[in-house]
Amino acid sequence: MxxxxxxxxxxxxxxxxxxxxxxxxxxxxxKKTIKEYKTVEDLYSLPEPIQEQYDDVIYRKxxxxxxxxxxxxxxRIQGRVVGTAKYLPISATGALSPIDIGMVWGExxxxxxxxxxxxxxxxGRFLLFSxxxxxxxxxxxxxxxxxxxxxxxxxxxxxxxxxxxxxKGDFIELEGYLVDANTNFWxxxxxxESSTKRNDTGDGACEVIYVTSIKWLKEE
Numbered sequence: 779m780x781x782x783x784x785x786x787x788x789x790x791x792x793x794x795x796x797x798x799x800x801x802x803x804x805x806x807x808x809k810k811t812i813k814e815y816k817t818v819e820d821l822y823s824l825p826e827p828i829q830e831q832y833d834d835v836i837y838r839k840x841x842x843x844x845x846x847x848x849x850x851x852x853x854r855i856q857g858r859v860v861g862t863a864k865y866l867p868i869s870a871t872g873a874l875s876p877i878d879i880g881m882v883w884g885e886x887x888x889x890x891x892x893x894x895x896x897x898x899x900x901x902g903r904f905l906l907f908s909x910x911x912x913x914x915x916x917x918x919x920x921x922x923x924x925x926x927x928x929x930x931x932x933x934x935x936x937x938x939x940x941x942x943x944x945x946k947g948d949f950i951e952l953e954g955y956l957v958d959a960n961t962n963f964w965x966x967x968x969x970x971e972s973s974t975k976r977n978d979t980g981d982g983a984c985e986v987i988y989v990t991s992i993k994w995l996k997e998e
Contacts, residue, residue, distance in 0.1 A: 812936065812939050812940045812943065813940065813943055813994055814940075814992070814993045814994070815993060815994050815995070815996055816951055816993040816994070816995055816996075817995075817996055817997070817998050818856070818995050818996070818997060818998070819997070819998055820997065821858070821887065821949050821995060821996075821997055822884075822885065822887050822888050823884065823885075824856040824857055824883045824884060824887065824949075824995075825856065825883070825884075826883060826884065826923075826976065827853065827854060827855040827856075827883070827926075827976065828853070828854045828855075829851040829852060829853045829854075829956060829974065830851060830852045831850070831851060832849050832850060832851055832852050832955060833849070833850065834848075834849045835847065835848050835849070836849065840867065840873040840874050840961070841867050841873045842873070842963050843870050843873045843874065843961050843962065843963050844961070844962055844963070845874055845959050845960065845961040845962075846959070846960045846961075847931070847957050847958075847959045847988060848957055848958040848959070849955040849956075849957055849988060850955070850956055850957060850958060850972070850974070851955060851956040851972075851974055852954075852955055853952075853953070853954055853955055853956045853985070853987060854951065854952070854953045855881060855883070855926070855928070855951070855952050855985075855987075856883060856949075856950070856951045856995060857881040857882055857883035857887060857926075857949070857950070858881065858882050858883070858886075858887040858892075858947070858948070858949050859879050859880065859881055859944060859945065859946050859947060859948045859949075859950060860880045860881065860882055860892065860895075860897040860905075860907075860925075860946065861878075861879065861880035861897045861898065861899035861905055861946060862877060862878065862879050862880070862899055862944060862945065862946060863877070863878045863899040863900065863901055863903070864876060864877050864942075865877065865878075865901075869968075870961040870962070870963065870966075870968035871903065871929070871961075871968060871970065873961075874931055874959060874961050874970070875929040875930055875931050875986070876930075876932070876938065876941065877930050877941050877942075877944065878899055878903055878905070878927060878928065878929055878930070878984075879899075879927075879928050879930065879944055880897055880899055880905035880907075880925070880926070880927050880928070881925075881926050881928060881950075882924050882925050882926075883924055884924050885924075886921070886924035886925065887949070891918075893910075894909060894910050894911045894914050895907050895908070895909055895910070895914070896908050896909075896910060899927075903927075903929065903984070904927065904984075905925070905926075905927035905984075907925065920977070922977050922978075922979050923976050923977045924976075926976065926984075926985055927983070927984045927985070928952070928984065928985045928986075928987050929970070929972075929984055929985070929986045929987070930952070930987055930989050931957065931959070931986065931987065931988045931989060932989055933954065933988055933989055933990045937989050937990070937991075937992060940992050941989070941992065944992075948994060949994065949995040949996070950992060950993065950994055950995060951991075951992070951993045951994075951995055952987060952989055952991070952992055953989070953990055953991040953992075954987050954988045954989040954990040954991065955987070955988045955990070956972040956973075956974055956985060956986065956987060956988075957972055957986050957987070957988045958970065958971045958972060958986070959986065970986055971986070972984070972985050972986035972987070973985055973986075
């Protein structure tokens with residue numbers, strides 16, 4: 779019986795399989811080293827977001843885009859992720875903020891509440907939601923206070939990597955600043971202004987957060 783000769787196709791297949799395995803191993807190692815955890819007493823009674831007035835301006839470059847970022851409030855939000863949408867750096871907003879996440883907190887993080895709401899993160903950078911129970915609004919008239927859509931701007935490369943691991947259902951804590959950002963390339967400038975209220979809705983109601991810390995939450 780003749781020995782089978784190793785062909786170029788066999789070598790290419792082996793190399794591709796090896797590279798795939800290395801990528802999987804690297805992904806798992808990075809995930810363990812990048813994700814930081816924080817213990818809380820109860821995931822379903824997280825406090826409302828905390829903000830305080832602040833005033834500073836920083837300048838950052840995101841690829842080909844230059845941005846003037848006005849830090850106007852310190853900010854911390856703890857909650858449950860109900861939607862995500864990721865963006866490529868092919869526009870000013872995509873370069874500045876590679877991900878949007880919808881979040882809820884307090885009793886709205888409970889399964890029995892979320893079962894009555896349908897969320898959808900759109901690539902128009904909105905968080906849409908509708909209620910399966912027609913009486914839900916009457917039973918929870920302050921529902922809009924507990925739901926937020928957040929445009930996240932990473933403050934460094936580590937934060938940028940960590941943001942990639944956020945997924946629907948996660949309980950997380952974000953810390954940083956609510957910001958207004960003027961981002962430009964050549965003669966084109968994009969203006970982005972963060973909401974500073976929890977109960978506003980529609981266009982302009984999203985929080986634009988310059989993220990300096992992200993932690994995944996778990997119960998004691």
